[in-house]
Amino acid sequence: MNIIKSTKVLFLYKFMQRYASSQALATDLKSIVGNDNVATSTAVREQHSHDESYHPGHKPDVVVFAQSTDHVSKIVKYCASKRVPVIPFGTGTGVEGGVTAPQGGVCLDLSRMDKVLSINAEDFDCTVQAGVTRNALNTYIRDTGLQFPIDPGANASLGGMCATSASGTMAVRYGTMRENVMNLEVVLADGSIIKTAGLKGRSRKTSSGYNLTNLFVGQEGTLGIITEATLKLHAIPEAVLAAVAPFKDLQGAVNATVAIMQSGLPVARIEFLDENMVDACNRFSKLNLDIAPTLFLEFHGSNSNIEAQGQIAEETCKSYECLQFAFATDVDKRAELWKARHNAWYAAQALKPGSKGYSTDVCVPISALSGIVTFAKDELKRLNLLGPIVGHVGDGNFHVFVIVDPTNPKEIELVHQYSMALAKEALRVSGTVTGEHGIGVGKKKLLIDEFGAAGINTMKAIKQALDPMNILNPGKVL
Missing domain, CATH: 3.30.43.10 (Uridine Diphospho-n-acetylenolpyruvylglucosamine Reductase, domain 2)
Incomplete structure (x- = not known):
């Protein structure tokens, strides 16, 4: 007592x-x-x-x-x-x-730092404070004929997207944040302020000094706090064509994706949903899609060439046992389709009320995609886990949304086993353990597997040099 x-x-x-x-x-x-x-x-x-x-x-x-x-x-x-x-x-x-x-x-x-500081339409770039969200920026520039197309689904802040090197559904055409950040304003651990690409840098390329910009893109707040970002903008396409293509089996859908990418077709989005994910989206977003492994595709171009792009994609998909290839040119239909895709995270969790989701985030070379998606499905079955699959497969990145009871230690342990197995398979086929979500607290051990001791020691040396007291987001990444 x-x-x-x-x-x-x-x-x-x-x-x-x-x-x-x-x-x-x-x-x-x-x-x-x-x-x-x-x-x-x-x-x-x-x-x-x-x-x-x-x-x-x-x-x-x-x-x-x-x-x-x-x-x-x-x-x-x-x-x-x-x-x-x-x-x-x-x-x-x-x-x-x-x-x-x-x-x-x-x-x-940083959410109150929400000002768009400048739009340079003739140069296709803008400068924003870190708290400006992706949707807010696109609303602000909608009359300029330009867009910021990096689209992770959530209406994330642009500072956060820089910090995690986010990407999303249109990365296959427009790249990730790494390719679209031109300059950053960063507050370092001692309170000093730097501009990573020069005090006024807005040029499209530079060979001046170390590449500080890409050092701070993806550092997750562990090396400095991003307060402003200068970003590339892109022209809104003249014409947009979307399509939905369900397949007889998973292998056909993945093989069609690989074939489309290897053909050089300039597809803007190509998203894969397995049958469980399609079922979840039907229920959550009130859709009526065939419950089968499915591709959502989108093409950006001119009125004169966009239909030809769609036809080539249709022929390719049908050669891999596509059940049907339905075009959606209507703006509302396209919006409904992509809204459902963006809500996939919540749709998956709704399959099991009270659950939480764990999203894997591996990315592999296109040629390895078919094998690792099959591996992902087989491991789910072996461990008896519910895990709808969705992904930006046009660039080899996909997610398994493993649905878990956060109060059940056994389920949590199985999820850890699964994520480790999938990540190690990704590394075995020359991929990465995270394509866009970052390391955070969950993948620190995997980072060691990916970079080896020398790579990790180099990162630790950078961290020690920039944040010797370890006050910036401690416990993350390293």
Whole structure:
């Protein structure tokens, strides 16, 4: 009884000590950014403790809403002086636990940094603050004839998309964030501010200095906090043609994808959904698609050539036992189709109410796609797991949305087994353990398998050089 009583007293003491520390932290931060930009309530801290993944959430001690790069710089400088962790937060749509605060500290919410700073239509680029979302940017530029096509599905913040090197459904034509970021403004761990491609850099190419831009694209807030981004824009196509192609079996759908890509056909999107994913989308989005392995395709071009693209794709698909090839030229029909695809994550979780999803994210060379998708299906069956498959298969990237009861340790363990097996198979065929979601907290061991000791040690040296006190998003990536 005395041991129990002593344990309770110690817990209460530590709780009160941390509470007092949090209140002092909040008071200091209010003097920097104002009372309205600092929150310590349990509800706000809980909201900022997790992302969309099944990874356990950890609440920060304080949430601070920055409204400028100057705010971010002063906050980081203060936190560095106190050795307090800083965790950047965009919209919370990540799926690898990248925004959790396992050591407490300050969650730096960038959502109020939501200004489009410049649009250079003649140069096909723009500069935005980190909190601007993908949809907000496209709404802002809709009358210019331009678009920002990197489309991860969720309405993510552009700073967060830079930080995770996001991509999405149109990466096969327009590339990922790495190919579309021209310059970044970044606050480093000591509060200093840099521009990664020069103080005014907006050129399409450069051989000047180290490639700092791509160092910070994909670093997940562990090397610096992105506050502004200069991004490439693309012309809105004159004509768009979408199509739905169900197949007799999975092998046919995947082989058709490989054949279309190897033919050089300039397809804008080519998404694969297995029969379980199609069923989930039918239920969740009220569609009426054939429950079969299916490709969603989209072609961008001119009125004179787009139908020819569609016809070549149709002929290719039918040579691999496509059951039908239905075109959708109507804007509303296309929007309905892609909205259903973007809601696939929620549709999958709705198959098992109360569940959470774990999304694998491997990417492999196109020639290895058929074999690894078959491997993914076989492993699901072996482990008796429910896992609809969906993916941006045009660039070899696909996801298995494994549906899991987060309160069932046995299921969690099976999911870990599955994700490890799939990732190691991806590495065996010269792929990567993450095509677009990042490492976060869930794939750190896999990163070692992918890069080896020398590669990881190089990353650690960079981390040590830029963040020697390990205050920037600690516990993530490395």
